[in-house]
Amino acid sequence: MNIAYVSTYDVKDIRQFSGLGYYIAQALEMQSIPLEYICPLKERCSLLFKGKVYFYKQLLHQRYFRDREPFILKEYAKQVSDKLSQINSDIVFSPGTIPISYLECDRPIAFWTDSNFASMINFYPQFSNMCEETIKNGNAMEKAALQKCSLAIYSSEWAAKTAIENYHVEQSKVKVVPFGANIDCDRNVNDVKNLIESRPTNLCKLLFLGVDWFRKGGNIALEVTKELNKSGLKTELTIIGCEPITDELPNFITPLGFISKLIQSGKKQIEKIISESHFLILPTIADCSPHALAEANSFGVPCISTNVGGIPTIVKDNINGKLFDKDSLTTEYCQYISHIFANYPEYKKLAFSAFNEYQLNLNWSVAGQTVKKLLENIQ
Numbered sequence: 221m222n223i224a225y226v227s228t229y230d231v232k233d234i235r236q237f238s239g240l241g242y243y244i245a246q247a248l249e250m251q252s253i254p255l256e257y258i259c260p261l262k263e264r265c266s267l268l269f270k271g272k273v274y275f276y277k278q279l280l281h282q283r284y285f286r287d288r289e290p291f292i293l294k295e296y297a298k299q300v301s302d303k304l305s306q307i308n309s310d311i312v313f314s315p316g317t318i319p320i321s322y323l324e325c326d327r328p329i330a331f332w333t334d335s336n337f338a339s340m341i342n343f344y345p346q347f348s349n350m351c352e353e354t355i356k357n358g359n360a361m362e363k364a365a366l367q368k369c370s371l372a373i374y375s376s377e378w379a380a381k382t383a384i385e386n387y388h389v390e391q392s393k394v395k396v397v398p399f400g401a402n403i404d405c406d407r408n409v410n411d412v413k414n415l416i417e418s419r420p421t422n423l424c425k426l427l428f429l430g431v432d433w434f435r436k437g438g439n440i441a442l443e444v445t446k447e448l449n450k451s452g453l454k455t456e457l458t459i460i461g462c463e464p465i466t467d468e469l470p471n472f473i474t475p476l477g478f479i480s481k482l483i484q485s486g487k488k489q490i491e492k493i494i495s496e497s498h499f500l501i502l503p504t505i506a507d508c509s510p511h512a513l514a515e516a517n518s519f520g521v522p523c524i525s526t527n528v529g530g531i532p533t534i535v536k537d538n539i540n541g542k543l544f545d546k547d548s549l550t551t552e553y554c555q556y557i558s559h560i561f562a563n564y565p566e567y568k569k570l571a572f573s574a575f576n577e578y579q580l581n582l583n584w585s586v587a588g589q590t591v592k593k594l595l596e597n598i599q
Contacts, residue, residue: 376530
């Protein structure tokens with residue numbers, strides 16, 4: 221089975237799109253699947269469509285997405301088609317729907333992604349206030365991709381369900397395979413047991429890991445930390461990925477800003493902080509499949525997050541963390557954390573269970589094996 225791996229961006233560059241295209245490719249190659257890379261693709265007539273972006277933004281105060289423009293999509297499809305005529309491949313595969321939405325070819329098409337256009341409308345801030353042209357183009361593109369493909373793989377039940385509901389796609393070709401953790405992990409059971417045992421029992425160490433302070437719920441994480449300290453549970457919060465937006469920064473908050481995992485020193489620093497934390501707290505208001513959750517689990521760190529988007533596919537109550545409703549009060553978070561900390565053997569059981577969930581379901585090796593079987597069935 222040879223795969224033509226298609227993407228608008230350079231998937232060999234781990235810096236692109238949080239490394240998702242890179243890790244998906246690695247997951248397939250780990251299964252001894254040969255990949256022929258067709259990427260990056262060139263955007264034709266970009267000046268014309270950049271002008272439309274400016275027009276909509278400045279004059280109509282609306283968002284226009286040129287990457288959903290039919291002309292650009294058809295140009296992408298032509299580039300892919302030209303490359304396909306030069307290579308030997310059995311399946312066309314993509315980490316997204318954009319480059320294959322208008323593709324005409326004689327091979328099965330498959331993709332693996334974390335959302336669909338309809339599910340993102342007014343979900344993420346950047347998908348709000350879109351012009352009618354973009355909404356029409358985006359939905360047409362998504363529908364075309366789903367009609368053409370033989371296999372649509374999503375990283376969560378939420379993404380799969382919204383695709384079926386919004387685009388009336390055949391359920392039989394929609395599958396769910398969670399992404400793995402975008403982190404190297406050679407830890408075994410004993411390693412993780414030692415990490416869990418080394419965490420203090422008289423200090424609760426929380427970690428917030430996200431680049432968008434408000435969307436990822438950094439403000440809520442901050443309030444939870446304050447309330448826990450007021451209630452008598454000594455708690456620290458470390459913030460990685462962004463700067464906290466607040467008028468007051470207590471001494472039990474440690475903001476570290478953005479730390480690059482691509483630099484060895486940064487990678488080691490992040491891994492050390494995760495391994496020493498009791499919980500990753502991510503009270504996000506909108507998310508598809510945040511990689512930080514699986515990454516935390518790989519260190520035996522349970523996740524506290526919200527029941528939104530694709531997160532319930534990743535975090536399961538009392539298995540690898542705890543989910544709260546988006547409008548839950550900070551007191552509900554505090555009660556949970558205080559209870560489990562007061563019953564520390566229960567915490568240790570949860571932490572080890574989180575690592576077990578990572579080993580069973582949230583790593584790229586397992587994900588790659590599952591996707592390989594799905595791809596073999598469409599030949």
